[in-house]
Amino acid sequence: MAARNSDWRMDHVVKQVCRGAVIAYPTEGVWGLGCSPYSLSAVSRILKLKKRSWEQGLILVASSIQQLKPFLTGLPEESLGQLKSDWPGPVTYLVPDNGCCPLWIKGAHNSVALRMSSHPVIRDLCQRLKSPLVSTSANLSGRIAAISQLQVRKNFPVGVDAIVPGTVTDAHSVSEIRDLATGKILRKRNSG
Template sequence: MNDIAHQLKQGKLIAYPTETVWGIGCDAFCEKAVMDLLSIKNRPIDKGLIVLTDKVERISPFLQALPTDRQAEIVATWQHLHTTKQATTWLFPIPNGTKIPMWLTGSHDSLAIRVINHPAIAKLCASLVDDDNPYGFLVSTSCNPTALPPAHDLYTAMSYFGSGNVMFLDGKTLGFDKPSQIRCAVGGGVIRI
């Protein structure tokens, strides 16, 4: 994974399996890569992006600003996936003193974060950790051009983005049958089912 992480730090994009469908992303703190990603997906920057990381401890500054019971609820959604078969992304306010680039938040004052349980992608996130990316954030957006269905396998991912600056991490999804949901970390409300 270190070689892949090195290439991501140099601006490469990567298509990879997630819990339900395939995602496409890059090192969240590499502006050139994020701009390339938005371009090939034809996705407006103001929508913001989801980022993945490998463990809860990496995002403690985001959690610490919340009440203890809310923190426990959020962590539980990442730990009990075997019962829900649904991944959950949480929209966190940006903590004071935390530098998160606007190419990740878009026109919002929050950041969409998910602790991923896919073993290979968790390892990839861990290998991205350095001084520039202390959270191990990997951008995650569905692996498809806008208006086409998300890729469910390597073949489809390659048919969409097989030329150019995209690497492919072969593997299987976790087989979840529900798409990921997005919830508000402050109020707990569901934004996307």
């Protein structure tokens, strides 16, 4: 019975995301806020909630390389091999924008931040959505990210349409960010 209840809840959250909802969900290291990357109004709501500039850009998380394929078209095989060797996992790559990424996702950058997550909640959400999901930490810009549902509720008493049950897998840790073109590590895994 619990599995059916969980399936119903996830299906309900997916329907909400498809209608432009902003959700909170656990990730590998912190709680995230997310929405459909194709909903400008939902992305705008997240940015307003966080008091974050659109210019900073946002991360897209997915459950498979296939979901990120539109953003990976044109990459050399060597680069694709690098992604496949590190994914799924808590590594976000800055990938050169091939013209496919909406401005409200990439911000003022010539790249898009992508991650194929290993977190079961994110993987389930993205599989049900058949799409990547926006992912940004559940905190006001510049503040410490939430590591529990309670902290999410304290940070955002209003404005989040649904909170997906679950827990972070490695509390207080953020995903590593690497530049795919240069290999440079821009943020180390345990710097959160």
